[in-house]
């Protein structure tokens with residue numbers, strides 16, 4: 676039976692501790708709020724309403740999911756209204 680001790684730090688975490696994280700956008704929540712993931716160690720961050728970058732906690736994840744759904748519904752409603760207005764203009768012109 677092999678009893679391995681878990682690593683305290685992954686190699687990626689060591690590299691990030693020395694040279695810093697390399698964040699890439701993993702998800703666009705709204706036009707101003709994004710989620711980021713470090714390509715080296717996998718740490719996740721998010722933009723907050725105050726404009727700071729915070730660690731992505733379960734609470735932030737839940738808030739972002741709600742915001743994303745709200746934003747998508749709002750955008751689709753705007754697109755529907757624009758299409759409806761352009762259809763009305765076309766029908767009035769002909």
Ligand SMILES: [Zn+2]
Pocket residue numbers: 687688691695696697713714715716717718
């Ligand atoms: Zn990192």
